Amino acid sequence: MTDINNILSLDEHKRAKTKNNMGYAHSIPSRASRAFYEHSKLTQGLFADIGAAYGFDSIKAAEYGANVLVIDKEPLHLEIFKRNLSPEIKSKIQTLNLTFPEEVNLKKNAFDGILLSRVLLFLNPPLLDLALNKVFSFLKPGGKAFIMSISPFTAGWEVIRDVYIEQKQQGQKWPGYITNIWDLLPKTKNTLPNAIQFLDEEHLQKGLKEAGFIIEESGYEPQYSSHSTKQVYAIAVKP
Ligand SMILES: C[S@@+](CC[C@H](N)C(=O)[O-])C[C@H]1O[C@@H](n2cnc3c(N)ncnc32)[C@H](O)[C@@H]1O
Numbered sequence: 001m002t003d004i005n006n007i008l009s010l011d012e013h014k015r016a017k018t019k020n021n022m023g024y025a026h027s028i029p030s031r032a033s034r035a036f037y038e039h040s041k042l043t044q045g046l047f048a049d050i051g052a053a054y055g056f057d058s059i060k061a062a063e064y065g066a067n068v069l070v071i072d073k074e075p076l077h078l079e080i081f082k083r084n085l086s087p088e089i090k091s092k093i094q095t096l097n098l099t100f101p102e103e104v105n106l107k108k109n110a111f112d113g114i115l116l117s118r119v120l121l122f123l124n125p126p127l128l129d130l131a132l133n134k135v136f137s138f139l140k141p142g143g144k145a146f147i148m149s150i151s152p153f154t155a156g157w158e159v160i161r162d163v164y165i166e167q168k169q170q171g172q173k174w175p176g177y178i179t180n181i182w183d184l185l186p187k188t189k190n191t192l193p194n195a196i197q198f199l200d201e202e203h204l205q206k207g208l209k210e211a212g213f214i215i216e217e218s219g220y221e222p223q224y225s226s227h228s229t230k231q232v233y234a235i236a237v238k239p
Helices: 032-044 056-063 075-083 125-138 160-170 186-190 201-211
Strands: 015-017 024-026 048-050 068-071 094-097 111-117 141-148 212-220 230-237
Touching: 032 056, 032 111, 032 141, 032 212, 032 230, 056 068, 056 094, 056 111, 068 075, 075 094, 111 125, 125 141, 125 201, 141 160, 141 186, 141 201, 201 230
Parallel strands: 048 068, 048 111, 068 094, 111 141
Antiparallel strands: 015 024, 141 230, 212 230
């Protein structure tokens, strides 16, 4: 069995910091990741994990029988990921060092499932639309998108919520695009880029429906139990 955890140092929340200051890779699965594993087990088909970092979710999906395309813009993450894979898992994995969505052009109508876990926050509104449209085109009919990202509803982050509310009242399509979070939340300077797209359930649902998806499930969940960070997630199917 592959154990990538022993080559990465995990903190008390079982997360590993990214090498490019793009947040943390989490080894404890969210609802979206768990649904991604379940669909891998059910179909044993073709999957993609976009913004995979060290591939925690990709390994699980491959262990359940999926073939997984592991995509990340940071080559070092993919190198670390590949270092310790068992031959059995290696045969089910392919990596691509590309920036999503601009450089990612996969086979159309080919994928059973695509995971976007903690990656949409790094896009801006026009790229979000392009991302959802591309994911829709890559999926087979019946294929599913598994999405999880950060919402503006975290206790202590009222300053973010205020900007989001203002943008929502202005009728922006993707309220929550904030280009100066280092000023608003100085602690994030060591862990995140200065521009972050926060997402709410309502607008994530709307964007997915506009791209052609049917929403199977959506909601909010804490980042880890007893933590105040609220993540938004959606599982959406291509009809
Ligand atoms: C916060 S980590 C999430 C890792 C993992 N998916 C998880 O949920 O734990 C974000 C990852 O997305 C990658 N990333 C950020 N923007 C990206 C983009 N536009 N295209 C591809 N990868 C991207 C980063 O390099 C990083 O590895």
